[in-house]
Amino acid sequence: MVKSAPGDPTLALGNKDDIVFALMGQTKAGKSSLINRIYGAKVRRVGEEMISCTKQLESVAIEEVPQYVQDALRGRRIVLLDTPGFDDTDVGDDEILIRIANWLETSLSSRYCKGMLVGGVLYLHDTTKDGWTGASRRNLNLFSKICGDDAMNLVRFLTTKWGNVPDTQLGNAERRIKELKEKHWQPLIAHGAAVHHLDPPRQLSLPGGIQDPWVLIHQMLVSMNARQMRDRILLLQRELVKERRFLIESKAGRELSMSLEDLLARAKALQRAAREDGVSSVDKEALQERQRQIDELTRQIGNLTPALSKRLKRWVWNVLGFS
Ligand SMILES: Nc1nc2c(ncn2[C@@H]2O[C@H](COP(=O)(O)OP(=O)(O)OP(=O)(O)O)[C@@H](O)[C@H]2O)c(=O)[nH]1
Ligand SMILES: [Mg+2]
Structure with a gap:
């Protein structure tokens, strides 16, 4: 139960038979570049500097596909969904989850697209990135709660930048x-979930090398056809659309709010300890900065919580027995 007006033209013109392939993963992993490559032209902006590039969720419908993919599509259309990573430099994780939830909900909603199905979710990983950070963990935790265990057979990890x-x-x-x-x-x-490697070097000893992203899409379509295509939705979609939950009541919403609450508790404890130790002029700036962090975390948690009017509206719907 988030908002459902489609601001995305692909969604506004969405078909019931469309098959969505969502690209997720940390910023700079190469999501937009891969969309451009699959589309065959520059439809998404690609980042050059250190800052995150994709801010809005945007989708593109693919117009030209190789013949062997066309055969597996059986007249349906492929939609690629580009998402910002959860560790974006200036959009909060709350906002990114809300945008993903809105898109996924709208793509399935009976008012608009009447049920686009998910063909696959690619989780891109930049091979050159060293180490497992808090951001990597948060990104993956949220990702796995968006998809849910039952939809893991739709997930492909795709390692990038081997070159x-x-x-x-x-x-x-x-x-x-x-x-x-x-x-x-x-x-x-x-x-x-399965693991693949995009453009692997010849000497790579890991299995799952992919030279052409269409091959991966084709594999996923073939497995989709073999499974009769029923119920190809993600956990977050089931929770929002079928079970009419608020985002904060979904597994992904709870995961994010718990991690924000945890960060908030730690920041508040540090703030208390610093105040008790006495404040020098140098510490003053650190205190102000931490206060800004506390305010921002409080705002993000509030942003995930539905307004009273929305809760009342759902209550009325439930009482009247609408589904
Ligand atoms: N060598 C190499 N570079 C790549 C590859 N994919 C992306 N890049 C480079 O990595 C940088 C980031 O690529 P993007 O496609 O913008 O990554 P993104 O995941 O969309 O990033 P955000 O939108 O910030 O989340 C750009 O400079 C790309 O040129 C790849 O497969 N190989
Ligand atoms: Mg991008």
Whole structure:
């Protein structure tokens, strides 16, 4: 139960038979670049600097597809969904989750697209990135709660930027990916997610290399056809559309609000301790900065909570027995 007016032209003109492939993952992983490559022209802006590039969720309907993919599509249309990473430099995680929830809800809603199905979710990972950070964990946790265990067979991890890994670093990069597969990605893989590598170097010893992203899309379409295509929706869509929950009541909403609450509690504890220790002029700036952080976290938590009017509206609907 979020808002449902489609601001996205692809959504506004959406068809019931459209098949959505969503691209997610941390900022700079190469999501928009991959969309441009699949589309065959520059339809998405690609980042150059350190700052995050994609701010809004936007989708594109693919106009030209290779013949073998066309056969598997059986007259349906592919829609690619570009998303910002949860660690965006200037859009809060609350806002990003709200935008993703709005899009996913609208794409399935009976008022608009009347049920686009999800063909697959690609989770892109920049191979050159070293280390497992708090941001990587938060991104993956939210991602797995958006999809849900039952939809993990729609998920493909896709490692990118192998061309930026020098030969001398290839062994290290492979070790990092193996560790991700065995540790952090493992729970998702256990539920059916698979791992692929985009444009792998010849010497790569890991299985799952993909030279052409269409091959991956085709594989997913074939598996979709084999499974009769029923119920290809993500957990967040089930919660928002079928169970009419508010975002904050969904698994992803709860995951985000818990992690924001945790950050808020830690920031408040640090603030209290600093105040008790006495404040020098140097510390004053740090205190002000932390207060800004506390205010922002409080705002983000508030943003996820539905207004009283919306809660009342749902209550009335439930009492009147509308589904
Ligand atoms: N070598 C190499 N560079 C890539 C690849 N994909 C993306 N890049 C570069 O990585 C940078 C970020 O790419 P984007 O496509 O903007 O990444 P994004 O995931 O959309 O980033 P946000 O929109 O900020 O979330 C750009 O400079 C791209 O040129 C790839 O497969 N190989
Ligand atoms: Mg982008």
